[in-house]
Amino acid sequence: MSENNISIERKQYLKKKRQKKYLILLTQIAILVCFLALWEILANFGIIDSFIMSQPSRILNTFFNLTSNDLLMHIWVTTYETIIGFLIGTLLGTLIAIILWWSDFIAKVSEPFLVVLNSLPKVALGPVIIIWVGAGTPAIIVMAIAISLIVTILENLNGFMKTDKDIIKMAKTFNASKFQILTKVVIPANLSTFINSLKVNIGLSLVGVISGEFLVSKAGLGYLIVYGGQVFKLDLVMTSVLILGIVAGLMYASVLLLEKIILHTKKFK
Amino acid sequence: MAKLLEVQNLNKKYQSSQNEILALQDVNFYVNDGEFFSIIGPSGCGKSTLLSIIAGLEDKSSGEILIQGQKVNDISSKIGYMLQKDCLLEWRTILSNILFGLEIKGKINNETKSYAENLLKKYNLYEFKDKYPSELSGGMRQRVALIRTLAIKPKILLLDEAFSALDYQTRIMVTNDIYHILKEENITTIMVTHDISEAISMSDKVLVLTKRPGTVKKIHDIQFDIKDRSPINCRQNPEFTKYFDTLWRELGIDE
Numbered sequence: 335m336s337e338n339n340i341s342i343e344r345k346q347y348l349k350k351k352r353q354k355k356y357l358i359l360l361t362q363i364a365i366l367v368c369f370l371a372l373w374e375i376l377a378n379f380g381i382i383d384s385f386i387m388s389q390p391s392r393i394l395n396t397f398f399n400l401t402s403n404d405l406l407m408h409i410w411v412t413t414y415e416t417i418i419g420f421l422i423g424t425l426l427g428t429l430i431a432i433i434l435w436w437s438d439f440i441a442k443v444s445e446p447f448l449v450v451l452n453s454l455p456k457v458a459l460g461p462v463i464i465i466w467v468g469a470g471t472p473a474i475i476v477m478a479i480a481i482s483l484i485v486t487i488l489e490n491l492n493g494f495m496k497t498d499k500d501i502i503k504m505a506k507t508f509n510a511s512k513f514q515i516l517t518k519v520v521i522p523a524n525l526s527t528f529i530n531s532l533k534v535n536i537g538l539s540l541v542g543v544i545s546g547e548f549l550v551s552k553a554g555l556g557y558l559i560v561y562g563g564q565v566f567k568l569d570l571v572m573t574s575v576l577i578l579g580i581v582a583g584l585m586y587a588s589v590l591l592l593e594k595i596i597l598h599t600k601k602f603k
Numbered sequence: 604m605a606k607l608l609e610v611q612n613l614n615k616k617y618q619s620s621q622n623e624i625l626a627l628q629d630v631n632f633y634v635n636d637g638e639f640f641s642i643i644g645p646s647g648c649g650k651s652t653l654l655s656i657i658a659g660l661e662d663k664s665s666g667e668i669l670i671q672g673q674k675v676n677d678i679s680s681k682i683g684y685m686l687q688k689d690c691l692l693e694w695r696t697i698l699s700n701i702l703f704g705l706e707i708k709g710k711i712n713n714e715t716k717s718y719a720e721n722l723l724k725k726y727n728l729y730e731f732k733d734k735y736p737s738e739l740s741g742g743m744r745q746r747v748a749l750i751r752t753l754a755i756k757p758k759i760l761l762l763d764e765a766f767s768a769l770d771y772q773t774r775i776m777v778t779n780d781i782y783h784i785l786k787e788e789n790i791t792t793i794m795v796t797h798d799i800s801e802a803i804s805m806s807d808k809v810l811v812l813t814k815r816p817g818t819v820k821k822i823h824d825i826q827f828d829i830k831d832r833s834p835i836n837c838r839q840n841p842e843f844t845k846y847f848d849t850l851w852r853e854l855g856i857d858e
Contacts, residue, residue, distance in 0.1 A: 500688050506660060507684035508707040508755065518707070522694050 388572040396573040409577060411554040412543055415471060416585065419478025420539040424532060426479070427486025434487070435494040435520065436512065452488060456480040456542070460549045469550040477549075478542030482535045489534070493527030494520050529593045536585045544578070555581070606672075607791050608657070608759055609633040613666035615652055626652050628816040630666070634759070634793060634808075639785070641794045641802035644812030645854060650795045653817065654761050657793065658684045670759070680708070683757030683790075687764040689748040691736035698723070698732040701751045708755060719754040726750065726784060741769050742777045749781055753788060760785065762794040766801065778805060778834050799854070803846045804834035811853050820853060 370390045377384040384392065397405075434441040459480055464473050497520050505515050547556025555574045562570035615627040626649040634640045644650045655661040657668055659678035668675045670682075691700050701719050705711045723729040726746055736744055745766070752760065765781075766774045782805050785792055796802050802809050803825055811820040827840050837843055 498690070500686050501690045501692070503660065504684075504686055504690040505703075505707060507658060507678065507682075508704040509678040509680070510707045514707055518703075519692070522692070525694070 385566070386568060388568040392569045393573050393576060396569045397576070405558075405573075405577070408553055408555055408558050408574075409581065412540075412547065412556065412578075413581060413585075415474050415543045415546075415554065416478060416536075416539045416581075419475045419542055420482065420536055422475070423479045423482035423539060424486055424535050427483050427531070427535075428490055428528065430483075430487045431490035431494060432516065434491050436516070441491070448484060448488065452484045457545050460545070464550055471551075473550050474543055474546030474554070477546035478539040481542035481545075482538040485538060486531050486535055489531045490524065490527060493524040497523050525596065529589075529596065532589050532592070533586065536589050537582065540578075540582055540585065605636045606633045607636045607638075607670065608793070609667075609669040609672075610653075610657070611667040611669065613653070613656065613668070614664045615649065615656060615661075616664045625816040627656075628818045630812075630817065630819055632810055632819055632822060634791060637789055637791055638807045639782075639792045639794070639805055641796060641806040641809045642812060643796060643799060643802050643809060643850065643854065644817060645814045646797060648812045648814050649817035650812055651763055653812075654684075654763050654793065654795045658682055658761055660684075680755070681758040682761060683752035683755060683759070684761045685748060685752050685763065685765045687766075687768050689736075689741075689744040689768075691744055691747060691751075693736050696733050696735060697728065697739070697747055700736065700747060701754055704751055704755045710755070715754070718756075719750065722750045722753055726780075740773070742773045742780070745769065745777050746780060746784075749784060753784075753790070758791060760790045760792045762792060762796075764796055765794070767796070767798070774801075775835065782834050799847055799850050800838065800843075801834075803843060803850065804837040809846075809850065811850065823850065 373382075373387075374390045376382045377387065377389040434444065456477065460473075460477065463476050463480070467473050467476055501519055501523070502515055505519050510518070543554070544556040544559075547554040548560050551557040555578050558574040559571050559578075562568065562574060610630055610632050613627055613630040614625070617624040617626055630653065642650050642653065652661065656663045659675065659682070670679060692703065695703070698720070701723065702711060702716065705715050705719065720729070720732075723732055728743065728747060728750070731739060731743070736747070739747065766778055769777055778801060794802070794805065806825050809823045809825055811823070812818065813820045823846070825846060827837055827842055829836055829840060
């Protein structure tokens with residue numbers, strides 16, 4: 335149907351749909367504004383203790399004094415630790431998933447170990463990791479990898495195993511080698527699984543980095559949160575949490591952007 | 604007519620943890636060059652297994668498969684295979700899909716490429732070459748799958764219930780199209796189906812398998828006194844009902 339040829343009913347339908355979208359957005363903003371305003375007012379009137387609960391205006395103040403707190407440096411440290419952990423976790427996890435898909439024997443042997451490792455809270459490995467790789471950035475990155483690795487393996491392996499058996503059979507009728515089946519069928523068919531594991535991983539890597547920074551660090555947002563708590567600078571804690579939220583959001587958004595680029599260049603549904 | 608494919612004393616046993624199953628027992632038949640040969644039988648009689656063994660996708664327990672007098676034990680380049688589903692790769696264009704077989708075999712060159720493109724032109728799919736499978740109808744997708752198989756220039760084409768995923772209307776049209784393509788390209792075809800009408804309307808010979816363990820019950824010659832034979836005009840011929848009755852009764856006796 336062409337643009338200038340839309341029926342009144344359709345116009346009304348589209349208008350209603352648009353209105354609903356705006357209404358939802360407006361309500362979301364209103365809730366946030368009300369929450370912040372209430373927080374600010376209650377703190378100003380001394381109904382809640384701003385020393386313990388902090389206060390939006392004080393958070394903002396800390397935020398704008400970025401340089402005096404070295405906030406930028408701390409953000410950078412957390413971001414690069416996360417990105418390195420994310421990249422290594424994703425690549426290593428995908429590689430291991432490919433090996434397990436390739437060899438049914440290795441997959442069967444490693445199954446119980448993977449199940450146990452998957453349900454084990456990786457933070458519990460913290461002290462061991464520190465002893466092994468030393469207290470510092472490497473320990474934090476290893477923690478990020480430990481948290482994201484097993485999930486990546488299981489998620490990708492599950493996708494590989496569920497590849498349409500008939501399509502694999504079709505490739506076999508052309509005498510395809512196992513490597514050809516992997517590169518020409520299994521991997522392209524699981525592109526969406528892979529992207530999903532990226533989305534999960536970026537969040538998990540951040541969890542790993544922050545819990546690593548809680549345990550050992552001299553810098554990073556996790557360090558700032560622990561430090562702020564110890565010296566009762568709740569403004570600093572709240573500001574760090576807020577920034578962490580923004581960092582997490584931006585990282586997720588960049589994975590979404592990457593997804594768009596991949597899907598655009600390689601049409602896939 | 605020369606024998607193109609011969610199956611001799613073929614046996615197939617399956618092993619499972621509970622027991623051993625004899626799926627096929629002493630299967631013997633041959634297919635002549637240019638013939639359209641169908642295999643029908645009750646469900647679970649091992650007809651798809653038989654086709655997989657001929658294709659080299661499954662091992663046989665004993666017996667021989669000969670193509671042009673030569674023993675075949677592996678996936679032969681003389682054989683093309685089409686499954687029930689079209690198995691098109693959704694992330695590839697139509698052109699890239701039909702070149703898939705050649706690509707796997709490492710045989711893409713100007714000659715093979717233009718042969719495949721000509722097949723697309725000949726069967727009215729060339730204008731869709733840059734489209735994706737999801738933009739095509741079920742019947743067109745099945746034709747693309749056939750061209751992908753024909754692009755490797757097989758001597759024998761195996762059809763494994765290749766049309767049963769299509770709805771009835773499309774199915775009649777597609778079987779008609781594909782019949783003409785196969786006759787035009789002079790491809791010897793072995794088709795496994797559970798649809799008696801489909802077998803009669805397309806075939807020169809129909810082999811009836813018994814229920815498990817599958818063995819050859821009878822091979823029927825199907826002949827119609829029609830000038831330009833096609834699956835659709837066969838269905839309207841009075842002979843059709845006679846063949847149908849015979850085959851239907853033969854399949855029924857076992858049950």
